[in-house]
Amino acid sequence: MNRLNNIAIIGGGITGMAAAYYAKQAGAHVTMYESSDRIGGKIKTVYRDGFVLECGPDGYMARKPTLTELITELGLDDDLVRSMTGTSYIYVRNQLRQMPAGSVMGIPTKFWPMVKTDLFTWRGKLRAGMDLVLPRVYTGTDISLDTFFRTRLGSEVVEAMIEPLLSGIYNGTLDDMSIESTFPQFITIEQKTRSLILGMKALTPPVQAGVKPREAGKFLSLQQGLGVLIEALRPSIDRLYTETKVASVRAHEVTLADGTTESFDSIILATSPNALGPILGLQEAEKLSELKRTSSITVLAAFDEKEVAALDGTGYVIAKAEGNALTACSWMHKKWPHMAPKHKALLRVYIGSEYVPDLLAKSDETIAGFALRELRKIQHVGTPIFTKVERHIDTMPQYEVGHKQYVRAFEERLSTLDGVEACGAILHGVGLPDCVDSAKQAVARVMAGQAVSV
Numbered sequence: 100m101n102r103l104n105n106i107a108i109i110g111g112g113i114t115g116m117a118a119a120y121y122a123k124q125a126g127a128h129v130t131m132y133e134s135s136d137r138i139g140g141k142i143k144t145v146y147r148d149g150f151v152l153e154c155g156p157d158g159y160m161a162r163k164p165t166l167t168e169l170i171t172e173l174g175l176d177d178d179l180v181r182s183m184t185g186t187s188y189i190y191v192r193n194q195l196r197q198m199p200a201g202s203v204m205g206i207p208t209k210f211w212p213m214v215k216t217d218l219f220t221w222r223g224k225l226r227a228g229m230d231l232v233l234p235r236v237y238t239g240t241d242i243s244l245d246t247f248f249r250t251r252l253g254s255e256v257v258e259a260m261i262e263p264l265l266s267g268i269y270n271g272t273l274d275d276m277s278i279e280s281t282f283p284q285f286i287t288i289e290q291k292t293r294s295l296i297l298g299m300k301a302l303t304p305p306v307q308a309g310v311k312p313r314e315a316g317k318f319l320s321l322q323q324g325l326g327v328l329i330e331a332l333r334p335s336i337d338r339l340y341t342e343t344k345v346a347s348v349r350a351h352e353v354t355l356a357d358g359t360t361e362s363f364d365s366i367i368l369a370t371s372p373n374a375l376g377p378i379l380g381l382q383e384a385e386k387l388s389e390l391k392r393t394s395s396i397t398v399l400a401a402f403d404e405k406e407v408a409a410l411d412g413t414g415y416v417i418a419k420a421e422g423n424a425l426t427a428c429s430w431m432h433k434k435w436p437h438m439a440p441k442h443k444a445l446l447r448v449y450i451g452s453e454y455v456p457d458l459l460a461k462s463d464e465t466i467a468g469f470a471l472r473e474l475r476k477i478q479h480v481g482t483p484i485f486t487k488v489e490r491h492i493d494t495m496p497q498y499e500v501g502h503k504q505y506v507r508a509f510e511e512r513l514s515t516l517d518g519v520e521a522c523g524a525i526l527h528g529v530g531l532p533d534c535v536d537s538a539k540q541a542v543a544r545v546m547a548g549q550a551v552s553v
């Protein structure tokens with residue numbers, strides 16, 4: 100083995116696993132340290148009674164290519180499944196109301212559906228229309244999503260449509276979230292066309308002849324769940340240490356929690372955000388680790404199909420003002436038909452972060468009972484066949500206003516630490532393809548550095 104290719108990867112989530120794969124492809128000998136008893140991190144697929152249960156992420160954005168390329172390289176492309184689409188709903192003013200046709204990420208792009216929708220008052224609709232004439236809001240300095248959208252489209256559209264949709268992706272609140280780091284595409288659109296409505300309209304491809312809208316889902320997943328991807332990446336690791344926490348990393352050296360140390364040519368950090376600061380002991384890393392992270396609890400509930408109100412569509416988000424503890428409900432069996440056996444239904448509900456502290460110590464049974472009571476305020480469901488509760492504590496990094504500067508400062512500082520790279524959800528995007536992208540780039544930097552030292 101070439102000593103220069105001896106690489107340690109810290110953290111066995113999708114980022115670390117992808118890094119292991121790319122490093123192995125480049126000829127490295129890969130050692131992985133993972134503090135928990137399993138690899139996969141937030142990706143966790145469980146099988147029960149013919150159901151495929153995704154306890155963490157359930158799919159990824161198809162338009163970001165790196166993950167699909169990785170899946171293809173692994174020979175899993177035949178197992179790719181595309182999400183089904185259909186009507187989406189918003190629970191607002193005590194009722195499930197259809198999202199106006201043509202809305203893209205909460206931005207209306209079609210005139211008549213917007214005119215006819217009962218989601219907003221006339222005043223709200225007219226205010227949203229002012230987007231067509233308002234000047235640009237982003238002037239080169241980072242602002243919150245809340246400021247951006249409220250100024251462009253008005254409060255009603257933000258509170259009833261944009262906030263429930265977009266805040267769910269990061270499990271955060273729009274007034275904390277940086278537009279530069281979360282949805283920079285809206286800046287690009289505004290710079291180009293000034294109006295968001297016109298810009299989004301221009302970007303939305305017309306439905307192709309022969310393609311039914313139900314087939315045009317934007318997300319991909321794997322037939323047997325995303326856990327299959329993790330297992331396909333496992334052979335890239337030469338030495339895997341689970342239940343092995345890394346305490347610190349210095350140039351070329353890893354120190355474990357039990358005090359043992361080992362040297363490597365390169366070290367790639369792919370841990371959860373909160374671990375970066377303590378491991379590196381750098382002020383800039385501490386800053387990232389201290390950034391707000393939110394928690395959520397998800398509850399999967401399996402039913403006989405007749406026990407669930409029959410609505411067309413893939414689920415709904417819930418406006419904050421409704422005071423419900425749930426933020427969203429996905430009809431998984433409709434979005435992903437492979438996840439439930441025939442004539443069965445699978446629902447996944449998300450409990451909002453403000454309810455999590457009180458529920459954390461409660462039993463799974465109590466949490467599931469609470470979630471079902473909240474759910475029944477919105478839609479009919481009978482008695483579940485089973486439920487599965489998953490706690491996601493402090494896991495979702497919040498890209499607050501100014502996030503890019505913190506990341507830049509951290510990366511500049513890290514570049515002074517010989518042989519150490521970092522990647523993962525805390526830096527340049529929380530989506531699975533973003534994580535894979537950042538892993539690929541970290542390995543490329545490592546390899547480029549090694550080429551120089553050779």
Ligand SMILES: Cc1cc2nc3c(=O)[nH]c(=O)nc-3n(C[C@H](O)[C@H](O)[C@H](O)COP(=O)(O)OP(=O)(O)OC[C@H]3O[C@@H](n4cnc5c(N)ncnc54)[C@H](O)[C@@H]3O)c2cc1C
Pocket residue numbers: 109110111112113114115132133134135138139140141142154155156157158159160343344345346369370371374378395397491494495522523524525528529530531532534
């Ligand atoms: C409920 C939920 C649903 C989501 N849904 C989607 C979705 O549908 N689509 C999508 O694209 N994204 C989704 N995301 C986001 C996405 O899942 C995450 O951003 C991504 O999985 C993060 O991967 P990661 O490898 O960077 O981090 P993680 O998965 O958190 O992995 C980090 C690993 O590092 C380990 N570790 C931490 N500290 C140490 C240490 N000191 N020593 C050794 N090991 C350590 C941890 O145990 C963990 O295994 C979702 C997130 C959540 C929470």
